Amino acid sequence: MASAYKAGRLAAVVTDEDIAADPRPALQKVRELRQAAEARGENVADEIMKLERQLFQECIAESQGR
Numbered sequence: 001m002a003s004a005y006k007a008g009r010l011a012a013v014v015t016d017e018d019i020a021a022d023p024r025p026a027l028q029k030v031r032e033l034r035q036a037a038e039a040r041g042e043n044v045a046d047e048i049m050k051l052e053r054q055l056f057q058e059c060i061a062e063s064q065g066r
Helices: 007-013 016-021 023-039 046-063
Strands: none
Touching: 023 046
């Protein structure tokens, strides 16, 4: 089976500063990386899936003014 897509690579692409400034571009980066890994048949780490959900929730909260 293909190797698991590591959270370390994601951390190199998405920084805390990216998320603090505006979570939308960070969410887009995470989604693109996850989808690319899945397209290659790699397993995606649970941490990446959790980060994507968290960023999505942050985007929703910002859009609602929270």
